Amino acid sequence: MMEQCSYPSIFIYGHxxxxxxxxxxxxxxxxxxxxxxxxxxxxxxxxxxxxxxxLPLFGSDSASLLSRSPSLSDFVRVYKQLCxxxxxKQTRYIVLDRAELLRDMEANLLPAFLRLQELVEDNVTxxxxxxxxxxxxxxxxxxxxxxxxxxxxxxxGELQQILSEDSHPSYSPELxxxxxxxxxxxxxxxxxxxxxxxxxxxxxxxxxxEPLEQGKVKxxxxxxLWRNIEPHLKKAMQTVYLREVSSVQWEQQLQMExxxxxxxxxxxxxxxxxxxxxxxxxxxxxYLASYNPARTDKRFFLKHxxxxxxxxxxxxxxxxxxxxxxxxxxQLLNQVGHDDQLDAPKxxxxxxxxxxxxxxxxxxxxxxxxLYDFL
Amino acid sequence: xxxxKVKETHMPVGECISQYGYIFQVQMILRERFxxxxxxxxxxxMESQHKHLLELLRRxxxxxxxxxxxxxxxxxxxxxxxxxCVLRELLEVKDVNKNVLPVHLNGLLQTDDRIALKEITRxxxxxxxxxxxxxxxxxxxxxxxxxxxxxxxxxxxxxxxFILDEFDLFAHHKNQTLLYxxxxxxxxxxxxxxxxxxxxxxxxxxxxEKRVKSRFSHRQIHLLSSLSFIQYLxxxxxxxxxxxxxxxxxxxxxxxxxxxxLCEDQSVVDVLQxxxxxxxxxxxxxxxxxxxxxxxxxxxxxxxxxxxLEASRVCMVDSKANILHGLSILELCLIIAMKHLNDIYEGxxxxxxxxxxxxxxxxxxxxxxxxNFDKPVVIKAFEHLxxxxxxxxxxxxxxxxxxxxxxxxxxxxxxxxxxxxxKYPQCPTDVKQWAMSAFG
Numbered sequence: 001m002m003e004q005c006s007y008p009s010i011f012i013y014g015h016x017x018x019x020x021x022x023x024x025x026x027x028x029x030x031x032x033x034x035x036x037x038x039x040x041x042x043x044x045x046x047x048x049x050x051x052x053x054x055l056p057l058f059g060s061d062s063a064s065l066l067s068r069s070p071s072l073s074d075f076v077r078v079y080k081q082l083c084x085x086x087x088x089k090q091t092r093y094i095v096l097d098r099a100e101l102l103r104d105m106e107a108n109l110l111p112a113f114l115r116l117q118e119l120v121e122d123n124v125t126x127x128x129x130x131x132x133x134x135x136x137x138x139x140x141x142x143x144x145x146x147x148x149x150x151x152x153x154x155x156x157g158e159l160q161q162i163l164s165e166d167s168h169p170s171y172s173p174e175l176x177x178x179x180x181x182x183x184x185x186x187x188x189x190x191x192x193x194x195x196x197x198x199x200x201x202x203x204x205x206x207x208x209x210e211p212l213e214q215g216k217v218k219x220x221x222x223x224x225l226w227r228n229i230e231p232h233l234k235k236a237m238q239t240v241y242l243r244e245v246s247s248v249q250w251e252q253q254l255q256m257e258x259x260x261x262x263x264x265x266x267x268x269x270x271x272x273x274x275x276x277x278x279x280x281x282x283x284x285x286x287y288l289a290s291y292n293p294a295r296t297d298k299r300f301f302l303k304h305x306x307x308x309x310x311x312x313x314x315x316x317x318x319x320x321x322x323x324x325x326x327x328x329x330x331q332l333l334n335q336v337g338h339d340d341q342l343d344a345p346k347x348x349x350x351x352x353x354x355x356x357x358x359x360x361x362x363x364x365x366x367x368x369x370x371l372y373d374f375l
Numbered sequence: 376x377x378x379x380k381v382k383e384t385h386m387p388v389g390e391c392i393s394q395y396g397y398i399f400q401v402q403m404i405l406r407e408r409f410x411x412x413x414x415x416x417x418x419x420x421m422e423s424q425h426k427h428l429l430e431l432l433r434r435x436x437x438x439x440x441x442x443x444x445x446x447x448x449x450x451x452x453x454x455x456x457x458x459x460c461v462l463r464e465l466l467e468v469k470d471v472n473k474n475v476l477p478v479h480l481n482g483l484l485q486t487d488d489r490i491a492l493k494e495i496t497r498x499x500x501x502x503x504x505x506x507x508x509x510x511x512x513x514x515x516x517x518x519x520x521x522x523x524x525x526x527x528x529x530x531x532x533x534x535x536x537f538i539l540d541e542f543d544l545f546a547h548h549k550n551q552t553l554l555y556x557x558x559x560x561x562x563x564x565x566x567x568x569x570x571x572x573x574x575x576x577x578x579x580x581x582x583x584e585k586r587v588k589s590r591f592s593h594r595q596i597h598l599l600s601s602l603s604f605i606q607y608l609x610x611x612x613x614x615x616x617x618x619x620x621x622x623x624x625x626x627x628x629x630x631x632x633x634x635x636x637l638c639e640d641q642s643v644v645d646v647l648q649x650x651x652x653x654x655x656x657x658x659x660x661x662x663x664x665x666x667x668x669x670x671x672x673x674x675x676x677x678x679x680x681x682x683x684l685e686a687s688r689v690c691m692v693d694s695k696a697n698i699l700h701g702l703s704i705l706e707l708c709l710i711i712a713m714k715h716l717n718d719i720y721e722g723x724x725x726x727x728x729x730x731x732x733x734x735x736x737x738x739x740x741x742x743x744x745x746x747n748f749d750k751p752v753v754i755k756a757f758e759h760l761x762x763x764x765x766x767x768x769x770x771x772x773x774x775x776x777x778x779x780x781x782x783x784x785x786x787x788x789x790x791x792x793x794x795x796x797x798k799y800p801q802c803p804t805d806v807k808q809w810a811m812s813a814f815g
Contacts, residue, residue, distance in 0.1 A: 004402060004403050004406050004407075005403075005407050005410040007410050007662075007665055008410065008411070013694060013697075013698075015701040015763075018701070071486065071487075071490060072483065072484050073484040073485055073486070073490050073494060076484055077497075108484070108544075112483045117410075118411070118455075119481065131762075131763060132764050133694035133695055133697075133764075134694060135694060135695075136764055141543065141575055141576060142449075142575060143450070144450075144658075145451075147662060147665065147666070148689075148690075148694070150692070150694065150697045152697070152701070153700060153701030155800055156800075188704075189703060189704040189705055189745070190704075190705050190756065191703055192701065237752060238752070241752070242751050244751070334776075350776075350777055351777075352777065352779070
């Protein structure tokens with residue numbers, strides 16, 4: 001493989017965290033092959049991509065040969081120039097991670113990289129890593145087909161084995177294995193991503209061994225340990241797994257005693273929106289207007305009209321209050337209809353039922369009584 | 376076969392080392408062939424096209440006649456290879472070698488006429504001559520370049536061969552200036568110029584403007600493979616065989632005999648027939664042979680039929696099925712729910728709420744093993760499927776509608792899903808039965 005030709009391009013695909021970049025990098029490092037690795041997420045412009053390819057392969061002053069905003073033609077020319085000065089017997093490797101983003105860059109970039117060996121007349125192989133299948137990459141008029149390799153996902157047993165390797169130094173590996181078994185039992189049917197599972201394992205292990213530390217149970221009492229940790233794992237699925245709560249908050253919450261643990265302040269829109277008092281009523285009115293059929297308005301509101309003093313209704317000739325546009329910016333209301341109807345813009349409420357119920361609770365307005373669908 | 380096996384096990388150490396050396400050489404020779412680094416001596420199956428092109432270029436190079444030609448053929452049919460073989464033969468003549476100037480342009484690299492002009496200047500080594508001159512138009516610039524070539528030792532200008540790879544991409548430039556000017560020069564008697572375009576589009580002439588098309592000589596060389604299966608098999612054998620000048624005759628005989636037996640094996644013939652039926656070109660064949668070759672090592676110094684079968688399996692596998700294999704149970708249930716929606720509503724787009732309702736129906740009625748997950752967890756699974764591009768939103772304006780109500784489309788086939796279910800590891804039986812039931 002070293003002084004011989006290599007296929008011009010290789011496409012490796014597989015789910016996240018199946019070891020694609022890890023295996024490639026380990027292999028290239030161990031065999032001491034010249035390579036350059038670029039993550040396409042970081043390359044907001046093609047110039048950055050070219051720079052990151054040239055620097056590891058040809059040294060630190062190679063990137064200066066590129067002009068300010070280089071085109072692909074410049075890149076190939078500079079590469080050829082540098083090859084002449086530093087010709088290598090070994091195959092050079094260029095690894096492009098998250099290659100699906102190449103499709104959104106200039107249209108000639110992907111086909112050119114697939115046949116880079118031919119364009120620069122050098123012994124170079126381009127390796128593309130992605131989680132999306134090759135069929136979605138192929139350009140309209142075709143291209144040089146790369147060698148396709150699949151990295152299969154891990155089975156449950158393999159995940160168990162890999163996760164158990166992170167065992168805590170002061171506890172036995174069997175105990176950690178039992179913990180991983182419980183964790184997989186809860187999360188495996190939802191998520192098979194190794195990175196997420198490792199993160200969850202790291203966050204929750206301290207809670208798992210809490211009864212052991214407090215001396216309440218022995219190591220062999222797996223049933224009691226399971227009973228202790230299971231509700232926490234279930235709660236983790238609703239919060240930390242969904243990134244509703246940050247990892248730091250989660251750890252703090254675990255440390256608090258059961259009695260003290262109040263409601264955790266979530267990161268999502270539900271808990272964080274602090275609207276002024278009148279805006280909340282505007283939103284509630286918008287929701288009712290959006291989701292109740294028009295003819296039922298009379299039925300709901302004439303009877304109870306006396307009780308609703310603070311709700312604002314949009315009258316035909318009045319200018320809409322400025323709070324409406326700020327609600328629009330928050331994307332709680334969506335503008336419907338043409339932009340040129342400036343006098344009477346139409347809006348639609350864009351929040352879910354849970355959200356609006358939460359808001360109406362904060363202003364002590366019993367919304368359910370006014371919703372048509374709940375009669 | 377067994378004689379060779381006996382030979383392997385009783386080999387002394389010294390021979391093992393030399394065996395390794397031979398395998399190394401075999402790998403080198405075959406890899407050069409498959410990775411397209413070296414041109415073959417004579418391209419296979421395109422003798423008439425080779426003659427035609429050679430004649431054309433000789434007329435430009437030797438007799439000073441201007442020409443234009445398009446080489447058209449699907450991807451991997453050997454256009455660049457044909458051209459390089461012809462050029463190699465042409466440049467063997469000493470006179471021609473001294474005089475002719477090849478200029479290689481590629482549609483992928485030179486995306487603009489300005490860039491193309493700079494590249495032409497560079498390849499003709501006229502950068503010093505041009506210096507900082509500013510030209511009014513493309514035509515002036517080109518005329519200046521060709522004029523500059525005249526000041527050689529001959530009174531007439533040197534013939535220039537313009538080779539335009541990915542010719543169809545040049546037709547997308549503004550006003551097709553480059554093409555117009557090059558073809559204009561080839562029609563008028565300014566300088567002996569040959570314009571050779573290579574493209575994979577059969578309808579390339581439709582892309583050209585009227586004024587450009589009229590200046591083109593409409594000479595096209597088509598490379599449509601017309602190999603029969605027997606010729607294809609012969610070609611496989613010759614591609615895998617070692618050349619005559621291999622140092623060790625014993626190993627040479629052994630290897631070539633092995634290849635001959637390989638090509639007569641029925642399972643191998645079946646595999647090659649399948650590949651031949653899907654595409655006759657050599658590039659896909661080389662991919663297959665490359666995969667088979669990668670299994671050859673010092674401990675296994677021959678290509679066996681199982682290698683080819685395995686390589687074929689890797690080539691022909693459905694990538695989406697591989698991805699479906701790695702999904703979690705919840706994501707798989709969502710895909711089955713989408714399949715049912717597609718069956719009921721005949722392919723109409725759906726949104727997340729509809730899928731979630733289908734899934735909840737399954738949980739209430741038929742499921743024993745699947746837990747009732749919260750809605751946000753199900754939304755996360757749905758979004759994962761979107762990231763893997765197994766489902767796609769129908770319209771691009773994502774801001775206006777709430778994400779649970781955006782219309783989506785499933786990008787998987789009924790048969791793909793059913794096949795993936797068969798291979799899915801430890802699939803619960805109630806999920807499988809739900810998938811196979813007619814009405815969900």
